[in-house]
Amino acid sequence: MLEVRNLMVFFENALALNDFSMEVAKRELIGILGPNSAGKTTLMNAISGLLVDIRIKEMRRGGERISMYGSIDYEGKDITWTDPSERVKRGIVLCRERHPVFKESSVMENLKIAGYLMPRSHIKKTLEYGLELFPNLKRLRHKKAGFMSGGEQQMLAILMGIVANPKLFLLDEPLLGLSPMIQKMVMDTVLRLRSDLSLTILITEQFARPVLPVIDRGYVIENGILTVKGTGPELMENPEVKAAYLGS
Amino acid sequence: MEAKKPQLRKERIDRGIKVRADDIFALNSWREVIYLVGPRAIPVVGLLVLGPFLSAYSREILISTASYALLAISWDYMMMAGLASLGQSLLFGIGAYFTGILNHYFHLPWFITIPIATLTGSAFVSLLLTPVLRLRGVYFSMITLVLPLMFMRLIEATRILGGTEGLTGLDSFPNEWVSYYLIMFALLLALFGFRRLGDSDYGLIIRAIKDDDRSVMNAGLNVYWYKAQALFLGGCVGCFVGAFSTHYDMFCGMPGFALDYSIMPIACTLLGGMGSFAGALIGAFILVPLAEVLRAFGALRIVFYGGFLAFSIVALPEGLFHYLSRKYHQIERWVEVR
Structure with missing residues (x-):
């Protein structure tokens, strides 16, 4: 359904996403895990198209120059430079971070x-x-x-x-600033949404504990680079992920 | 893997000297000295040396340009503290009337009236606006917009201070060089003084108030006291221009509260770039002479003028000065993305 190929995003000279590739199939629940400044939000902005808009505004304001390379395909069509409003009409909806x-x-x-x-x-x-x-x-x-x-x-x-x-629902850090109980409730809701509305869901999060058990597949990024990918149970067994995200 | 077309990206790098000499000047060669001093020397040399070579008419335009530049700098400083004033004419008018009163009723000479009017005028305005310092954004703007209009009508209705005719026949400067160099020195002092102040720790507080005043309160600082100080300092500059113009024109009256003195400085600062003071200066030195040149077109003048302003703000929203300084301090080059 969604295919990101060799995506690179520069904010001025800083590399926010480095050669990132991923694919999402229909009705999958994909998790993207990573610490602060890993490039999670940049990825979400690139997929939802907000980055295209931010880029133009920064350019006119004379601020940071944003350069983007690589491609994003959605339902077989290239949407790398499509306007965000057009993407919403085609079914890509982003729920931004900090609610x-x-x-x-x-x-x-x-x-x-x-x-x-x-x-x-x-x-x-x-x-x-x-x-x-x-x-x-x-x-x-x-x-x-x-x-x-x-x-x-x-x-x-x-x-x-x-x-x-939405057909492809992007959730950017939905658990940020919530108590563990509410975090669990939000995750349960996400699962229900998927089964009730047959959505494809892409979720980014720092807290791996509530997310890892429920996702189909996950990608772990650090400093814009993909470090580990695999199915949910695979990631939970991975010693690096265990040490960094599950604290054991 | 098949060979890909190389992807290129434009890279921006600060010049080495900029990195070393942003605040501490560690210079290695004359070239670096020129790099640093050059741009700063342009206004100094330009303003001080240019005068004698100009015709009397151009000199007059230059003086009025400098007045607007000072008002723009004062607006820029108040804006730095988050005081979006729409009433530079209030400062101008108060400064003008204080000078007029001192000169007309007490017969004090210009070198006494100007400093007194500058300080007391600004203190008066600061006291007047102290109750509304708590207002933010549009609400503060509205108060400052209304006050000069109120003073104008007050003078018209009560016929005090010469009423609609104003105070005429005031002392002028001994000769035109005194007036020329007085305003030019004041302009340079304000420009470099405020730039220095803006870079100091004190300026940091002022800028932080605009950013987020609640965080500044959390740091244990009295925001309103600092705002009042910013108002007073900016007010001094505005009142000085009013005081200067009173002696220069030998007249003070209701036009001192005219909307021109409020709007023009804002247009200048927006064109030149906010928060840099040099931008305010550049903007004034483009817009005021332009208005003068366009006088030949009669009523069409405003159309050209407005068109130019609209175009420049759409095309260069950051302002001329920020654009130029970025180009001056940074190297841009194409690098391959790998």
């Missing part, structure tokens, strides 16, 4: 903005499904999103991605 929501709008308004391109019946159906998934949000649906807790905002951010009707 960005429209703080001044209520939960319902947030979800309506996220589903603006979808037909009304679709939104209604997804909302019913989503609010059943997150009963907390149902209770809070008229509250301003900015006043909600981090976990609730994260749930809302995920739901906003779902409303946009």
Whole structure:
């Protein structure tokens, strides 16, 4: 479904992603693990197309020059330089890190903005499904999103991605800043989403413990370089991964 | 593996001297001295030496350019502390009226009125704005925009200080060289003084306030006290321009509060690049003479002027100075990506 080939991203002279290749098949749940500054978010931005937009803005502002090489194929078509809005229409939806929501709008308004391109019946159906998934949000649906807790905002951010009707759902650090209990809940939800909506999900995370057991395959990157890849159980058995991410 | 076409990437590197001499000057050769001093010498030599070679008319334009440049520098400094002022004309007008009062009613000579008006005028404005220092962004701008208009109407309605006619027949400078060198020295002092201040630890606080004032509070600093200081320092420059112009034109009146003095400095700074002071200077030295040249086109002047401004801000949003200094300090070359 998605194929990233030899992707290289430079921020000015710093190399954020070095010759990174990966492929994702339909209905897979793929994890990308790595510490801070490994290039996880850069990869997500490149796949979702935000990098194309950031690049233009930086260029006009005279800031950092971003150079990107390699290619990204989605459903057999090259999308390396496609606009982010076009990619959303084709089904690539990113849920960005630090759960960005429209703080001044209520939960319902947030979800309506996220589903603006979808037909009304679709939104209604997804909302019913989503609010059943997150009963907390149902209770809070008229509250301003900015006043909600981090976990609730994260749930809302995920739901906003779902409303946009993704085929390939990108989750950038969904567990960041959440308590272990909520982390588990978010991961359970991700699994349910995959089975209910038959999504392909790509998830980046620093916390390997809740992620590794559930993923089909995983890639471990450090400093922009792919270090280990394999299926979930394989990674859990890998001594390096064990030492660095599971602390044993 | 099949042979690939080599991929090229443009690389930017700071020049070696820039790396060594960003703040501490460790120079090895005359070439490096020239590299460092050259750009800084342009405004100094240009402003001080150019005067005598110009016609009286061009000199007058140069003086008005320098006035706007000073107002732009004062705006830039206040902006550095996050005070988005739309009221440089408030500073200009207060400085002008303080000078006018001192000269008209107390018959004090220019070398006393200008320093007094600069300091007391700025202190007056700072006190006036102290209650609204807590406001941020657009709200502060609105207050500063309204105040000069309010003062204008106040003078018109109460007919104090000469009313609509203003105070006329004030003392002028002894000769034109005094006025020329006074404003040029003030401009250079403000330019290099503020640049130095901006690089110091004190400037760091000022810039940090704009970035995130709550973090500065967390560092145990009284944000509003520093904001008031920034307002006073920036205000001194603005009031000085007002005081200078009063003696230069031998007149002070309601036009001192005109919107021109608020908008023009902002346009200059945006064109030249914010936060560098040199950008404000460059912007003023492009826009003010340009406005003068375009006078020949009559009413079309504003169209050309606006078009030029819009184009430059879209094409070069970072500002002229930042663009030039980057090109000056960095080498760009193509390297192969492997």
